[in-house]
Amino acid sequence: MKIAILGGTGNEGFGLGFRWAAAGHEIIIGSRSAERGAAAAAEMVEKLEAAGKQTAVSGTDNLTASQQADLVVLSVPYAAQAATLADVKEALDGKILLTVVAPLGPSKKARVWRPPSGLSAAEEAQAQVGESCTVVAAFQNVSAHHLTDLDHAIECDVLVCGDKGDTKQTVILLCQDAGMRGVNAGALQNATVAEGLTAVLIAINITNKIKDAGIRITGLS
């Protein structure tokens, strides 16, 4: 699959892209600046070579990356979400937009914060890109901390929220390719829980002086 990662220069997007590249996907790292996208791609190629993996990775600006991809990952801070989507909207028709955005408040990041609309960031993204693009929310709770270490098992399930079953299934397969279990967590509006859970995990990290609290869903066979 050709996967564009908008904001792929950041830790979360870079780490997921690295894991997907190692699993055989073609990765296009997008950035506001084509130069920074290319630089991150060079860094990812170097890490993949060191790990003995194939290196189908390139870097460019966000719009070009979106045009070239089958599936587009949104991995920017919430404050940059609307502007980034406005830049690439024309290239999203008929594609899945996988958002990993977890909005955090301007201060007190260990306290749940929601966009002023009261909606989840994922629902705001769906409203902005329109119905020709299907938004799926996932990876909100995955710490970037160990993503670039392929030998490190990520102890976190991925809540996958969206309004269309087939697109969620595609994302659940991408969870597997990144070494995690994706769990169908219901409608896109449920993404507000996955987004808010990030602040809860930050609170747990702080209280327990750890770096990568995560969640597992129990009761599944």
Place this chain on the structure above:
Amino acid sequence: MKIAILGGTGNEGFGLGFRWAAAGHEIIIGSRSAERGAAAAAEMVEKLEAAGKQTAVSGTDNLTASQQADLVVLSVPYAAQAATLADVKEALDGKILLTVVAPLGPSKKARVWRPPSGLSAAEEAQAQVGESCTVVAAFQNVSAHHLTDLDHAIECDVLVCGDKGDTKQTVILLCQDAGMRGVNAGALQNATVAEGLTAVLIAINITNKIKDAGIRITGLS
């Protein structure tokens, strides 16, 4: 500890009360009707005797139960929360109010629903009872399904949210007494995540045809 359980005739409150009684606490089951409270207490005593446990259990109306207790558990449907608290408010001064309420929408229970205020039900409870009573939210995600079976290990951590550390510690000990791990999940406003997670777990139950999906926090030592 003397624990009143408002709505202790329902499955969740009854199940928690049963586990706490078996662990040695004194339980006062509250109900809108003193008769129904007493009947539930008789049923709990019978179950405790069958399990070979002590039976310090009584039942009465919600206000009397609150007056007699050191700690008061709110375990009613969200729709009954405000009326129940209005009935018992005078008896809560200086006590902990442990709320297990998880508001669910009138339909589509597998979709996150929030009170019209936009706050968590737990924050609404705190606003109603005033500062002389400390609200702690916990057990929102614990399925009532196996609580009355002491041999059944509950595969679910308990997110404990509140604004005062010492009261959260008291509740974390009550989690242990009920056979679960309590995890300090931050401020009371974070209860909105625990409350919303209940709808996510219902969605997971439905999709996977199971009855007691739960969560574990990973990364803790």
